[in-house]
Amino acid sequence: MNARTLLTMALAAAVAAGPAVTTALAAGEMFVPLLVYRTGPYAPNGIPLANGFNDYFNLINDRDGGVNGVRIAFEECETQYDTKQGVECYERLKGRSPVLVNPFSTGITYQLIPKAPGDKIVVHSSGYGMTASADGRWFPWVFNFPMTYWSQASAFVKYVAQQEGGTDKLKGKKIVHVYHNSPYGKEANPTLETLARDLGFELTLLAVDHPGQEQKATWLQVRRLNPAWIYVSGWGVMNQVAVKEAAAIGFPMDHVVGNWWTGTEADVVPAGEGAKGYKSMTFHAPGHGFKVHQDIFKHVYDKGKGAAKREDVGEVLYNRSIINAMLDTEAMRLAMTRFGNKPLTGEQLRWGMENLNVTEKRLEELGMKGMLRPLRMTCENHEGNGTAAVQQWDGKKWTIISDWIEPMRDVVRPKLEAAAVEEAKKLGYVMRDCAKEK
Amino acid sequence: MTDLLYLVAVAPFTDMAGSPAFLVEVLLGGVFAGLMYSLVALGFVLIFKASGVFNFAQGVMVLFAALTLVGLLERGVPVVVALALTTAVMVALAFAIERLVLRPLVNQEHIILFMATIGLNFFLEGFGEMVWGANVKRLDIGIPDRSFIVRGVQINQLELTAALTAAVLVTVLALFFQKTRIGRALRAVADDHEAALSIGIPLKTIWVVVWSVAGVVAIVAGVMWGAKSGVQFSLSLIALKALPVLILGGFESVPGAIVGGLIIGVGEKVGEVYWGPLVGGAIENWFAYVLALAFLLARPQGLFGEKIIERV
Numbered sequence: 040m041n042a043r044t045l046l047t048m049a050l051a052a053a054v055a056a057g058p059a060v061t062t063a064l065a066a067g068e069m070f071v072p073l074l075v076y077r078t079g080p081y082a083p084n085g086i087p088l089a090n091g092f093n094d095y096f097n098l099i100n101d102r103d104g105g106v107n108g109v110r111i112a113f114e115e116c117e118t119q120y121d122t123k124q125g126v127e128c129y130e131r132l133k134g135r136s137p138v139l140v141n142p143f144s145t146g147i148t149y150q151l152i153p154k155a156p157g158d159k160i161v162v163h164s165s166g167y168g169m170t171a172s173a174d175g176r177w178f179p180w181v182f183n184f185p186m187t188y189w190s191q192a193s194a195f196v197k198y199v200a201q202q203e204g205g206t207d208k209l210k211g212k213k214i215v216h217v218y219h220n221s222p223y224g225k226e227a228n229p230t231l232e233t234l235a236r237d238l239g240f241e242l243t244l245l246a247v248d249h250p251g252q253e254q255k256a257t258w259l260q261v262r263r264l265n266p267a268w269i270y271v272s273g274w275g276v277m278n279q280v281a282v283k284e285a286a287a288i289g290f291p292m293d294h295v296v297g298n299w300w301t302g303t304e305a306d307v308v309p310a311g312e313g314a315k316g317y318k319s320m321t322f323h324a325p326g327h328g329f330k331v332h333q334d335i336f337k338h339v340y341d342k343g344k345g346a347a348k349r350e351d352v353g354e355v356l357y358n359r360s361i362i363n364a365m366l367d368t369e370a371m372r373l374a375m376t377r378f379g380n381k382p383l384t385g386e387q388l389r390w391g392m393e394n395l396n397v398t399e400k401r402l403e404e405l406g407m408k409g410m411l412r413p414l415r416m417t418c419e420n421h422e423g424n425g426t427a428a429v430q431q432w433d434g435k436k437w438t439i440i441s442d443w444i445e446p447m448r449d450v451v452r453p454k455l456e457a458a459a460v461e462e463a464k465k466l467g468y469v470m471r472d473c474a475k476e477k
Numbered sequence: 478m479t480d481l482l483y484l485v486a487v488a489p490f491t492d493m494a495g496s497p498a499f500l501v502e503v504l505l506g507g508v509f510a511g512l513m514y515s516l517v518a519l520g521f522v523l524i525f526k527a528s529g530v531f532n533f534a535q536g537v538m539v540l541f542a543a544l545t546l547v548g549l550l551e552r553g554v555p556v557v558v559a560l561a562l563t564t565a566v567m568v569a570l571a572f573a574i575e576r577l578v579l580r581p582l583v584n585q586e587h588i589i590l591f592m593a594t595i596g597l598n599f600f601l602e603g604f605g606e607m608v609w610g611a612n613v614k615r616l617d618i619g620i621p622d623r624s625f626i627v628r629g630v631q632i633n634q635l636e637l638t639a640a641l642t643a644a645v646l647v648t649v650l651a652l653f654f655q656k657t658r659i660g661r662a663l664r665a666v667a668d669d670h671e672a673a674l675s676i677g678i679p680l681k682t683i684w685v686v687v688w689s690v691a692g693v694v695a696i697v698a699g700v701m702w703g704a705k706s707g708v709q710f711s712l713s714l715i716a717l718k719a720l721p722v723l724i725l726g727g728f729e730s731v732p733g734a735i736v737g738g739l740i741i742g743v744g745e746k747v748g749e750v751y752w753g754p755l756v757g758g759a760i761e762n763w764f765a766y767v768l769a770l771a772f773l774l775a776r777p778q779g780l781f782g783e784k785i786i787e788r789v
Contacts, residue, residue: 309707
């Protein structure tokens, strides 16, 4: 064996050992994989989402020493918002024994839902994913709090009714839903169709194909229909083009309402002044004026560990991301009160998610008072009791302009339960009895 | 069955006859969109004409040009200077591509050159993002974006400007190819590399010129598409819109890119508006390809493509 062979063998051993060294968890750590998309066509949305998670977990680790002393280890994996790559990331990072995953893509969520019970990894699709999975009796491992697409769509209709002067005034009104032609974009359709039948408004569904760079035909149809309101469920470049097209045809922008994935700073940039008045749904406040932001500046950015540019802290998607991370860590904290201050198993964290109760007082302690409404989960209800609001773009910033709107739970929940039965059957799931688990 | 036939073969035409102003609007929308597709297709055609290479990186060149322009504008550079500097960057890129990518691959199979452009695509994509960032950027060079109405037909100023720009660009390119020495040399290279070399036409210079011109076309396409959707990564995906145009118009014809663009633009808009609702909408992307393939059945080389006859 010559020196060259020895060197080669040593290098090969180092390479083989490398991943084991970098991926090993230190004692007292919990691992959370971050499926991010910092590159690709959806990067403008993916970057603030990824940054928020990084900053909040760093805040918890550096300010508090972790969750009750258990540090959060996290690692990014680039999905480019591509379902196949997302599943690859999940499979790769599964080796580090995570107990929780935030897929940040409805497509990836659909693929991970069947894997969750076997892997014992909680799937948290916060404000996205499969609506039917909010029925915890059928989908114990999936959570979509603070709200589902269906609840959101019902809150939008409720808002329109308020603006029109009452639910009875919706009769005969035309509402158009311009949606991304994907499982995500189509999610709101069943709820809107039900409400159109029940409340008597005329609903037109207009699909836009990925990526949505060219939407002329869609907006020609909108112009011809001349609806009273437009609801947009888009993502990526589709959002920017939709806002721009709506402005270009002279549609009153305060009657165009995006869902909460269609109401970010990036969505209104290309339209410039034309985007003024554009609205979107949201479940939290924008801006960096909350105490949690001051803590992030002090404990993360001032130490040079910030993931975003300082001026981007407080963007809509950034805030959504830190709220998502906060809900996850609060569930960990709650689970530790029962199972002890040590790294949790998937089942233990699932208990924490299912019993999560973020009160007004707790929000104040977290520096998030006024940023979102209190939230409570149950075994049956995995979307919780979330409420929505409407925000409006004034040309410079987003501002919340409505009260918090309760979704039409009486309409949504029965449909959701029926859908859960259908979806669960496909996966061969059995309904559990939540009464026995209390 | 009768109902279906009525919905497919009668109702759309009744609809068109019932509101002619709307039909004109749809047709105009198609013409404007088609010219925008042509702008992208032109870049492909230019390079294919000169080297027989399908430049996979053309879409990213559009993105890179737009990113460079908007990056300069964001740093306070005046529009005219920024346009000149962006042109200089695209010309420099053409030199670099000729020196580093094409020259080492002279006499290689076309598929090798095609693979090289795939590499170039990913390099430019990553490099552009690294230098200018991945955020959505507003491109405002003063083109108005409001609509006006003429006899009940709504016309968008930005789209009208883009259409006129495309028309001017095509005219200039046609004159360049037909009337200038370098244009004629370029056509000679396109016809036969070796014959062109044997009569003293410098292949390297021609490649630099043609990649530079494709770069300038990419700037124009980037400006127009960037003004429409903001400058962002997705701009590179507009290459997908140019493919059916190329299939239809032929890979080596400038007029083909224009006529192909118009047919695809009008065809997909009319298809989406009048037939799309029958199948739930969102048909325009694949409808464009179906349209192009239908033409191919009748004319495999495309509308204006050259019929290749090889003696064996």
